Amino acid sequence: MAFLAEHHSHPTAAEIFHALNRNGGAPRSSRATTYNNLRDLVQAGLVREVAVEGRAARFDARGMRHHHFICDRCGNVEDLQWFSVPRPGLKSLGNRVLRECELIFRGLCSRCASQRARRQPGKK
Amino acid sequence: MAFLAEHHSHPTAAEIFHALNRNGGAPRSSRATTYNNLRDLVQAGLVREVAVEGRAARFDARGMRHHHFICDRCGNVEDLQWFSVPRPGLKSLGNRVLRECELIFRGLCSRCASQRARRQPGKK
DNA sequence: CACATATTTGGAATAAATCTAAATGCGGCA
DNA sequence: TGCCGCATTTAGATTTATTCCAAATATGTG
Numbered sequence: 124m125a126f127l128a129e130h131h132s133h134p135t136a137a138e139i140f141h142a143l144n145r146n147g148g149a150p151r152s153s154r155a156t157t158y159n160n161l162r163d164l165v166q167a168g169l170v171r172e173v174a175v176e177g178r179a180a181r182f183d184a185r186g187m188r189h190h191h192f193i194c195d196r197c198g199n200v201e202d203l204q205w206f207s208v209p210r211p212g213l214k215s216l217g218n219r220v221l222r223e224c225e226l227i228f229r230g231l232c233s234r235c236a237s238q239r240a241r242r243q244p245g246k247k
Numbered sequence: 248m249a250f251l252a253e254h255h256s257h258p259t260a261a262e263i264f265h266a267l268n269r270n271g272g273a274p275r276s277s278r279a280t281t282y283n284n285l286r287d288l289v290q291a292g293l294v295r296e297v298a299v300e301g302r303a304a305r306f307d308a309r310g311m312r313h314h315h316f317i318c319d320r321c322g323n324v325e326d327l328q329w330f331s332v333p334r335p336g337l338k339s340l341g342n343r344v345l346r347e348c349e350l351i352f353r354g355l356c357s358r359c360a361s362q363r364a365r366r367q368p369g370k371k
Numbered sequence: 372c373a374c375a376t377a378t379t380t381g382g383a384a385t386a387a388a389t390c391t392a393a394a395t396g397c398g399g400c401a
Numbered sequence: 402t403g404c405c406g407c408a409t410t411t412a413g414a415t416t417t418a419t420t421c422c423a424a425a426t427a428t429g430t431g
Contacts, residue, residue, distance in 0.1 A: 136418080136419080137418080152379085153380045155379070155420080155422095156378080159378085174299055175298055176304060177296075177298075177304070177388080179418060180300060203335050203339050204336070206333060208332065209333075211314065215327050216316075218357035218360055218361065219316060219325075219355060219360060220355040222354035224353070225351045226350055227349045227350075228349075229345075231344040233343050236342055259387090276410085279388095279391095279412080279413095280409080280411070283389095
């Protein structure tokens with residue numbers, strides 16, 4: 124949890140696991156424990172899990188509310204400033220119980236955008 | 248593709264694979280081919296892939312624009328009527344190239360909501 | 372300290388998706 | 402029609418992400 128709170132890089136479970144055990148300090152944590160804790164933190168609502176198509180799940184500590192931008196190319200998840208989102212009409216919701224809504228933007232992150240621009244100097 | 252166009256149930260790749268090969272008709276399709284075709288259809292923009300945390304990816308043919316409702320309990324994906332979504336300010340976008348945005352609602356689908364209500368007749 | 376309960380662990384097991392190399396199908400054309 | 406090259410498909414093995422499990426370890430309580 125401390126790691127997530129400090130690093131806003133939306134790490135995957137594997138990245139968190141390695142980061143925790145990197146430098147030879149004492150307090151390591153096994154893979155199973157890492158996954159267990161992440162699951163519990165998500166259930167407790169302290170951590171948000173972000174599923175990205177074709178890639179490992181990513182996690183972030185729920186600080187301020189924010190939206191997410193996911194890069195089509197590299198799969199990185201970045202935070203975008205929060206703004207409120209309209210809710211669907213009651214009619215279309217039916218009997219469903221709405222808990223939260225999440226706005227996800229997709230495209231190229233600034234790094235991938237500039238790489239692509241270099242490769243295709245013309246247009247198209 | 249034909250299967251996806253007819254079935255709006257947001258099937259997983261495995262479900263599509265099994266459905267195609269179910270009844271002993273001739274035109275089967277191997278698992279690899281199913282995945283290959285899904286990947287190509289997604290890249291071509293004809294099919295949308297929806298990643299759900301902790302579950303297999305789901306697919307739907309891009310008919311009318313719509314939003315998605317994902318059930319916390321059973322993981323099913325359902326369509327909600329489309330309505331337009333505000334875009335983030337240019338400042339917060341930075342150099343990113345925005346391709347699309349996607350609004351995902353979460354909660355309990357009507358079936359899971361009524362099941363839960365039965366189990367917890369009081370409140371809380 | 373002795374015991375009960377809770378947490379952690381390493382490794383095996385499962386699930387989803389991809390990869391690979393061989394097999395098959397298909398179109399053109401002499 | 403028969404042959405060739407290219408594209409697609411296939412079965413199975415492989416990789417990757419995650420969960421499961423039973424043993425080991427820690428932790429709390431009196």
